[in-house]
Amino acid sequence: MPFSLIAKNLFKHPLRALLTAASLAVALFLLCVLRSLVVALDVGVRNAAANRLIVQSSTSLFVYLPEAYEAKLASIEGVQNVCKWNWFGGYYQDPKNFFAQFATDPEALLAMYPEIEIVSGSREEFLKERQACLLGEGTAEKYGFKVGDNFPLIGALFQRTDGEPWSFKVAAIYRSKKSSVDNNTLFFNYEYLHKTIDAGQAGGPQGVGIFVLELAPGADRVQVASAVDALFEGGPQRTQTATEAEFNAQFVSMIGNVPLFVTSIGGGVMIAILLATLNTMLMAAREQTRDVGVLKALGFSDGSVFGLLLSQSLLLCIAGGGAGIALAVLSGPGMAIKLGTMFPGYEVTKGTIMQAAILTIAIGFFAGITPALRARGMSVISALRSNA
Amino acid sequence: MSEILIRLQAVTKTYTRGGEALRVLDDLDLEMESGTFFALMGPSGSGKTTLLNMLGGLDRPDSGAIVIAGEDITGFDNAELAQWRAANVGFVFQGFNLIPVLTARENVELPLLLAPLSRKQRREKAEYALELVGLSDRMKHRPAQLSGGQEQRVAIARAIVTDPTLILADEPTGDLDRSSAAAVLKLLGTLNSELGKTILMVTHDPHAAECAQTIVHLDKGQLGSIERRVPGAV
Numbered sequence: 001m002p003f004s005l006i007a008k009n010l011f012k013h014p015l016r017a018l019l020t021a022a023s024l025a026v027a028l029f030l031l032c033v034l035r036s037l038v039v040a041l042d043v044g045v046r047n048a049a050a051n052r053l054i055v056q057s058s059t060s061l062f063v064y065l066p067e068a069y070e071a072k073l074a075s076i077e078g079v080q081n082v083c084k085w086n087w088f089g090g091y092y093q094d095p096k097n098f099f100a101q102f103a104t105d106p107e108a109l110l111a112m113y114p115e116i117e118i119v120s121g122s123r124e125e126f127l128k129e130r131q132a133c134l135l136g137e138g139t140a141e142k143y144g145f146k147v148g149d150n151f152p153l154i155g156a157l158f159q160r161t162d163g164e165p166w167s168f169k170v171a172a173i174y175r176s177k178k179s180s181v182d183n184n185t186l187f188f189n190y191e192y193l194h195k196t197i198d199a200g201q202a203g204g205p206q207g208v209g210i211f212v213l214e215l216a217p218g219a220d221r222v223q224v225a226s227a228v229d230a231l232f233e234g235g236p237q238r239t240q241t242a243t244e245a246e247f248n249a250q251f252v253s254m255i256g257n258v259p260l261f262v263t264s265i266g267g268g269v270m271i272a273i274l275l276a277t278l279n280t281m282l283m284a285a286r287e288q289t290r291d292v293g294v295l296k297a298l299g300f301s302d303g304s305v306f307g308l309l310l311s312q313s314l315l316l317c318i319a320g321g322g323a324g325i326a327l328a329v330l331s332g333p334g335m336a337i338k339l340g341t342m343f344p345g346y347e348v349t350k351g352t353i354m355q356a357a358i359l360t361i362a363i364g365f366f367a368g369i370t371p372a373l374r375a376r377g378m379s380v381i382s383a384l385r386s387n388a
Numbered sequence: 389m390s391e392i393l394i395r396l397q398a399v400t401k402t403y404t405r406g407g408e409a410l411r412v413l414d415d416l417d418l419e420m421e422s423g424t425f426f427a428l429m430g431p432s433g434s435g436k437t438t439l440l441n442m443l444g445g446l447d448r449p450d451s452g453a454i455v456i457a458g459e460d461i462t463g464f465d466n467a468e469l470a471q472w473r474a475a476n477v478g479f480v481f482q483g484f485n486l487i488p489v490l491t492a493r494e495n496v497e498l499p500l501l502l503a504p505l506s507r508k509q510r511r512e513k514a515e516y517a518l519e520l521v522g523l524s525d526r527m528k529h530r531p532a533q534l535s536g537g538q539e540q541r542v543a544i545a546r547a548i549v550t551d552p553t554l555i556l557a558d559e560p561t562g563d564l565d566r567s568s569a570a571a572v573l574k575l576l577g578t579l580n581s582e583l584g585k586t587i588l589m590v591t592h593d594p595h596a597a598e599c600a601q602t603i604v605h606l607d608k609g610q611l612g613s614i615e616r617r618v619p620g621a622v
Contacts, residue, residue, distance in 0.1 A: 008489035294485045297446060298499045298546075299474020301467055380446045384485065 009288060010312045017316060020280045024320025024363070025327065027273040028356050032328030033335065034266045035352045038259045041252045043345035046245075047180040052112065053221060054247035055211040055228055058240040061251075064207030065237050067194075073211055076227050078219030083108035083212045084190050090153035090166060092143060099139045101153065101186040103193040106134070112214040115181050121147035121172030130192045132171035138183035138337065140173045147173060153186075158193060158204035166202075179345040180244070213241075270359060277367035281313045285371030292375045293383025306376035313368025314361065321360030325353060393422035393554065393586050394443060399452035401438055401609075412438045413449065414609035420602075425580040426588045427600035435609040436590045437558055443588065444477050444556045445469040457553050474502040478547030480576075482559035484539040486531040492518060492542045493527040499550045517545035521575055537568025544575055548585065555579065557589040561596050573599045 011017050055073065057063035067084075074082045088101035106127045110116060118126075119137060126132045135145060145151060152165035160166060168188060176183050196202045213228070215221055225241035232239045242250065252258065292305050332348040339346045375383075401413040412435045420426055428436045441447040442454055445461050454462050461472060478499075479485075486495045496514040505513070518527055521541040531539050540560060547555050557576065561569035577599050579585045589600065597603050598617075605612035 004494070005487070005490065012489050290485065291487050294487060295498070296470065297444070297473065297479050297485075299470050299472075299502050301470045381441060384481070 006308060006311045006315060009284065009291070009308070010316055012284070012287070016280060016283070020277055021316060021320030021323070023276055024273055024317055024360070025324035027269050028321040028324030028360060029327045030269055030324075031266050031359065032325055032348055032352055032356050034262045035355060036328070036332070036335075036346055036348050037339075037343055038262050039349055039352060040339075040343040040346040041258055043179045047178050050221070050243070050245075051215045051217075052244045053213040053215065053225055053228070053241055054244055055213060055239050055241045056209075056247070058229075058238040061209070063237065064205050064209060065211065065239065066207055069208070069211065069232065069237075069239075072231060073213060073228065076224060076231065078216050078224040078227070079213050080216040080219075081108050081112050081214035083112050083214075084208045084210075085212055086190060086193060086209045087157065088153075088155065088186075088188075088193070089157040090155045092151065092153055095156075097143070099136075099142075099184050099186065100182075101188065103190040104187050105190055106132075106187070108214075109134075109187055112212060113181060115176050115178040116174045117177050118172045119175045121170065123172060126171035129169065129171060130189055130195070131167055131169050133168045133186050133188040134172050134174055135170050135187075136183040136185050137173050137175050139186065140170070142184075142337065145170050145173075147171070155202065155204070158197070158202050160196070160202045161200065166196075182345060210247075212244075270363070274363050274366055277313065277317060277363055278370065280316070281309070281367045281371050284312060285309055285375060288375075289378070289383050289386035292378060293380050293386065296378075296380040296383065302376045306372045309372035309375045310365070310368040313372070314364035317360050317364030317367065321356070321363065325356045325360070328356070329353065390421035390423050392419050393424075393457060394418070394420040394588075395453075395455040396439075396442075397453040397455070399439075399442065399449045399454060401435070401442070401447070401449050412609050413442070416452070416609065416611060418604070418611060420586070420588070422586050423580070423584045424586055424602055425577065425600045426586075427597035427603045428588060428590045428606065429592070429594070429597055429603055430606035430612065432592075433608075434606040436606055439606065440556050440558055440588065440590050443554070444479060445473045474499060474550070476553045478550065478552040478555045480540070480543050480547050480555065480557035480560045482562040484531070484536070484543045484563070486539055486542055486546075488531050491528050491530055492523060492534065492545075495531070495542055496545045496549050499546060503550065513549055514545075517549040518542070520548070521545045535568065536564050537571055540564060540568070540572050541575065544572070544579070548579060548583075553586065555585050555587045557587060559590055559592065561591070561593065569593075569596065 055065070057065055070082050070084065073079055083105050084103070086103040088103055090101055091098045110123065116134070118134070126134050140146070147170050149170045150167060151170070152167055154165045168186070197204060197206065213224070215224060221243060228241040229239050288309070295305055295308070296302070329348050336346040396416055396418040399413050399416045400411070402409050402411045404410070416439070428439065430436050438447065442449055443456065445464065449462060452462070453460050457476065459472070461469065464472060487498065490498070493511070493514050496517050497510050500510040500513055515524070515527065518524055521544050523538060523541055523545065526534060526538055531542070534542065560576070561572055564572060573596055576587055576589065580587050589596070591597050601617065603615040603617065605615070
């Protein structure tokens with residue numbers, strides 16, 4: 001069956017075809033975005049380091065651990081390095097300008113996270129200066145911060161008693177080599193936070209949010225995790241130690257079963273678009289009933305007319321769905337910047353593109369199969385007598 | 389005497405309508421010679437169109453045999469019938485039945501898609517067929533841009549483009565005005581007289597039937613009479 005007949009039949013009603021193709025484009029774009037969000041949530045789990053353990057309070061992530069635990073953790077056999085992480089939760093000028101900030105141990109951080117690559121500025125300055133920070137290049141680009149710039153952050157969780165914002169200096173800018181660390185975070189010296197609070201110049205929770213442990217080569221992570229939890233069995237705060245992957249998975253689950261929710265929305269969208277496309281194809285097939293009779297009378301086989309109808313559906317879906325997928329891919333980098341804070345690691349992956357392409361073809365197939373089968377089984381005479 | 393192209397032997401066809409069996413063709417025997425222009429006449433319900441459909445392989449008899457050019461087509465399955473139609477039959481319908489989204493040339497090219505021809509060969513043959521029916525200047529027009537007479541001439545070009553053994557025309561002038569009808573009948577006559585095509589035309593119109601060399605009358609599914617004559621000018 002010539003492509004021209006397939007295309008001409010399909011675009012016999014250009015507005016209808018265009019609207020259906022546009023619906024498919026929107027649906028597939030949305031599906032790619034939703035799928036990419038799920039992938040972004042999962043990226044921390046998939047790319048977690050195998051040699052890092054996270055120690056948190058067994059009560060909740062929001063219950064802080066005593067600072068004194070650090071030395072005890074460092075003494076456990078199999079632990080090579082310990083790093084404190086405290087969520088700061090500030091914002092730049094306006095609550096809308098939010099990005100992740102952590103008070104941490106600069107030296108331990110850079111030792112334990114080789115994926116953090118300093119692309120400009122001074123590592124030494126970050127280690128040495130109390131107000132220095134290491135800033136992800138995504139956030140630096142977004143707000144136009146350069147190495148040496150000073151900028152304020154208004155503390156939400158840790159508020160200064162004088163009502164002034166916290167002051168930071170960009171000592172270095174980093175780029176992450178792995179998606180286990182995003183490109184938007186600000187790291188600063190834990191001492192800056194701790195000393196300010198101790199001096200009574202700021203308020204906020206005392207202690208440490210989590211400890212990250214780096215395992216010594218050959219250390220058994222299960223044994224080390226058990227040893228940590230056993231050590232603090234008697235308090236004052238009991239701990240829960242997990243691998244980085246387990247911790248990230250638990251963190252994602254705290255905001256609910258987002259993958260299920262997002263997949264449900266995507267599934268609903270796909271069913272709706274399948275029904276809409278099926279409706280279009282049924283209308284198109286009904287209008288072509290007599291043409292089917294003519295083609296069969298001229299000697300075209302039942303298989304040919306089946307192919308004609310099915311090809312129209314596939315062509316419509318590939319045109320519309322392909323446009324949606326292309327739009328999702330092209331807008332990917334822009335979306336990654338926009339969603340960087342909430343969904344670091346947002347990317348329209350090859351897997352997402354493949355899934356969307358398979359879905360597009362599946363919609364085309366299922367929307368076209370009913371009219372195609374009807375056309376295939378229709379007798380020449382009844383098709384020619386049709387008044388459609 | 390021309391050789392027999394079509395032979396019907398005890399052909400019977402019954403339809404069931406509203407729970408009632410209706411015998412449309414009743415033990416019909418008929419022979420038709422090659423290169424002859426036949427008109428098939430009879431009152432409504434006499435079985436004319438059913439017979440035409442049988443001869444074109446669009447429908448099957450309940451019993452009996454239909455032998456065309458030495459082949460018994462009653463034993464063919466759907467795929468075989470489709471192949472046989474493509475090679476042997478050209479159809480001209482009352483309602484023209486052109487594909488509305490295709491141009492005149494594309495419509496005429498359609499049956500050639502089933503033949504092992506290059507795109508260029510298809511195009512040349514379609515253009516030649518359109519030339520034969522006098523529509524060289526309407527090749528790129530779509531059916532909606534043509535008059536009824538022109539549409540029917542495109543349909544005739546489509547019917548002859550594969551050089552079929554048999555042309556079957558079902559009320560080809562039924563939807564046309566007088567002058568267009570005359571032009572179509574003249575064209576069919578020319579195809580028969582100059583190209584030697586065997587034509588079987590179903591018609592209600594005695595005036596149209598006058599173009600034929602043989603008029604076959606059907607009545608209640610049975611052969612009424614066969615009238616052999618010298619075709620007249622339309």
